[in-house]
Amino acid sequence: MEKVWSKFRIGEKIGLGFAVVGLLFIGVVWHYHQTLQSVLADHRQLQTVFEVRKSLALEIEIEMAAARDAEKDFLILRHEHFADDVDQHLQVLRTKVTALAAVDQQSRQTAEQLQRLLTTYQESFRAVTEAWRSIGLDENSGIQGAFRQKVHRLQELSAQYxxxxxxxxxxxxxxxxxxxxxxxxxxxxxxxxxxxxxxxxxxxxxxxxxxxxxxxxxxxxxxxxxxxxxxxxxxxxxxxxxxxxxxxxxxxxxxxxxxxxxVPNLETNVYKLRRQEKDFLLRGDEAYVTKLVDIARTLRSQIAASPLSETDKALLAGLLLDYQQGFLQLVAQHASIVTLTREVDAAARQIAPLITANVNQANQMMAARVEAITESSQASVRLGMLSMYGALALALVFVITLTRRIVRKVRQMAGLLDDLAYGAPTARVPTLPGGRDEINAMAESLNALLEHRANFLDCWKTSINGLPT
CATH class of the missing domain: 1.20.120 (Four Helix Bundle (Hemerythrin (Met), subunit A))
Known part of the structure; x- marks a missing residue:
């Protein structure tokens, strides 16, 4: 090591020292930069993955709630635009779910499940809307409108009797x-x-x-x-x-x-029919269907036993039969709607927990990721501080070592020069042959001077001793 060290001049050694210290601090700066880049990458991931997932999860939950509200409004009010609102909300939902699938692998799995459940829900709801359209979204359309026309005609004719x-x-x-x-x-x-x-x-x-x-x-x-x-x-x-x-x-x-x-009580019994019809539409109780059929049977008996002409009897009985068949068809369709509505609710109940779990999972993952980023940042800060302290320590050790190597020989030479001024020194400064160090060259020159002085003194003493006394 001493031979290698002697190959450098003092300026080169000093320059090398500055270079080593600079490299150490460059290493510290690089570590700080890497730590900063890591923190920025973590926060970027937090924004692009976890925050996006949480945001999409909340938006999906909001859109699903809006779709269910529109569904309930349709089932209560049976306005066509509410069914359109459900389709619009589901279309937005599918867009959000597609965006969720692009976030990460776990989100993709959740999105695939949501897409399947949304398809089931939409198909079930469309079946319900079609069933209601068949019944009639208002009193003048569908099955309801058809049998109401019959009973209105029956009411008009009953007034004639x-x-x-x-x-x-x-x-x-x-x-x-x-x-x-x-x-x-x-x-x-x-x-x-x-x-x-x-x-x-x-x-x-x-x-x-x-x-x-x-x-x-x-x-x-x-x-x-x-x-x-x-x-x-x-x-x-x-x-x-x-x-x-x-x-x-x-x-x-x-x-x-x-x-x-x-016809005895013809108009009264027609109004009784309408009452049972309205009660069924209002409450959906099958008991009203039985009552309506009984009243219709009584009406047919009254018409058959009346002194009306056969033509009038056939007209009244035909209208009554058409009304009853239309009403019973409505009852059967209503039962189908009840079943379909349960299927819609079942599909929605499967979607809701998945959406809630997705929101909770996004919140938990985001909280866990924030905690991990915090711990990683704190660890990086601690490591950065240790690196800085280590670099300072290494730089200090290197500077002290370099200084001591230079100063030690200078002191030795100063001591020899003192001895040379007041005595005859015998010690020599250690040197390395071929060294480029200026201190080493000075030491070699000083050693040569001491040798020449010693030789001179020896020669001088010999000469003095050889003279005659």
Missing amino acids: YVDPLYTVLLQIRRSEKDLALRRDPAYRERVRTLIQEFRQLVHASELRAAVKQKLLSELAVYARTFEPYAENALKTGNVGGGMGAFRDAAHRIEAILRAHH
């Missing part, structure tokens, strides 16, 4: 007519006249067919015209002829017309 008020007034007319014959009180004639006018108004206000109205009004005119002479004779002479006459025949013909267009 609602003659109870007319029949009641006719009975009051006949009663007042008989009271006149029994009591011969002019008040009963006035009452008959008033009731005739009331009967005429009821005919005009009724839903009877125009031909039937015309028959009733014609017979009522005959009754009114023929009743007046009968009433006048009854009041003046008391001769009522047993209450018979043309007016009586007209009243019988009016009664026959009313009976021919009367």
Whole structure:
């Protein structure tokens, strides 16, 4: 080592010392730069992987909640735009899930599961929407609209066979007519006249067919015209002829017309049908279906037993049958919707935990990664400080070693020079042959000087000793 060290000049040694110290500090700076780059890379990964995953997980959760809200709005209000909203939210969801799959391998696995579940959910919801479209999204569309048209027509026709008020007034007319014959009180004639006018108004206000109205009004005119002479004779002479006459025949013909267009409780039972229908649509209870079928059976029996014409009976029975079949078809479709809705809920319930787990996993991984980055940064800082202290220590050791090697020989030579000034030194400064060190050259020169001085002194002493005394 000493031979190698002697090959360098003092300036080279000093330069080498500065170079070594510089390299040590360059190493410290490089380590600091690497630590900084590592921390930046960790934070970049945190932003590009974990933060993105967490953000996408939250966005997926929000979009799924919005899709479920739109689904519930559709099932409650059955507006077409809510179904479109569900499809739009699911489209956005698929975009978010695709972005999640590009984050990392674990996210890709979660995204694949989500895509499958979203497909199941969307297909189930579309089946529900199609079933509701088949039933009818409002009262005028689908199965519901079709059977409502039938029952509305049935209601219109039932009004044509609602003659109870007319029949009641006719009975009051006949009663007042008989009271006149029994009591011969002019008040009963006035009452008959008033009731005739009331009967005429009821005919005009009724839903009877125009031909039937015309028959009733014609017979009522005959009754009114023929009743007046009968009433006048009854009041003046008391001769009522047993209450018979043309007016009586007209009243019988009016009664026959009313009976021919009367089905007991037809309109009332139609309204009862509608009530059971509305109760089922409102509550979905199968008991209302049974009640509606029973009422329809009663109605058919009443129509069959009525004095209506066969054509009218067939029309009413056909409308009633079409209404009942349409309603039962709606009931069957409603049961299908219940099953499909359960499938939608089941699919959504499978999606929700996966989304929640994805959010929780993203939060946990992000927290763990932040903690790991913190620990790694602290360890890098500690290592950087140790590296800096080590570099300082090595530089100090190197400088001290270099200085000591230079200063030690200089001191030796200074001591020899002192000895040379005041005595005859015998010690020599250690040197290395061929060394390029200036101190080594000085030592060699000093050693040569000491040798020459010693030789000179020896020669001088010999010369002195050889002289004659």
